[in-house]
Every structure is written in C-alpha cells, then in structure tokens.
Amino acid sequence: MVDKWVTIATFEYSSDLQVFKIKLESEGITVFVKDEYTINSDPMISNAIGGAKVQVFQEDKERAIEIYDSIRSYAIGDDDLPVTCPNCKSQKSETYYAQKSIFYKLFPFFEKRKYKCLNCKMITNP
Structure with a gap:
C-alpha cells in the first residue's frame, strides 16, 4: 500500500504550527510539515508559497481534523x-x-x- 499525505492546515509562520504538530504527535499521528524551512529562511515569501503545510497520512485525516478543530482559534x-x-x-x-x-x-x-x-x-x- 502506498501511503498518501494530505494537507490538514496551513500556517503563515512555522512557529504557529508547532502547537498543532506537537498535539498530533502526542496523539500518535505521524506528521510531515512541508515548506517549514523555506518559511524559516525567508518569512516574507510565506504568502507567495501558501504558508507551511501540516500533512498527515490519509487514514489519519479525520482524526487530525477533529484534533485541529478542538484547539484552533x-x-x-x-x-x-x-x-x-x-x-x-x-x-x-x-x-x-x-x-x-x-x-x-x-x-x-x-x-x-x-x-x-x-x-x-x-x-x-x-
């Protein structure tokens, strides 16, 4: 089986996504953050590339969305x-x-x- 990553949320700054990433990992969900290092090296291009993306495996998508909805503002x-x-x-x-x-x-x-x-x-x- 090929694992497929899906984007759950995007953040303008990588510091904002850390709380969500840590919460998902504490719940046993594997997390991949796309474009985090790009944004850390040049925060001014965050909007141009769509921010840093938090991704999880397809089978964890629903649970990850529930967790995100419980902690988001x-x-x-x-x-x-x-x-x-x-x-x-x-x-x-x-x-x-x-x-x-x-x-x-x-x-x-x-x-x-x-x-x-x-x-x-x-x-x-x-």
Missing part, C-alpha cells in the same frame, strides 16, 4: 466577538483572502478582509 470581529456566519449562524469562521490578482498575491495586506465559514463555506465581508 476562530475569527474575531472588530467588536471582539466571534464572527457569526449570516447563512448558517455558525461561529466557526476564519479570515479569508482570495488573492485573485498578482498584485494581491504579492501584497496581500492591501486586500480587504473577508471571512470564510468552516461549516457552510460561505465567504462574507465584515
């Missing part, structure tokens, strides 16, 4: 309250940047912030 709005999805009323959203043009890929901080609901996948403006 969700988007907080300008009012310091969790962002609520207008479609499904879930409070499990994360910041989303479309980066549709080369300009926004190079300078993502100019793009207006949006939120993506992790429950229904709807993208909303604040």
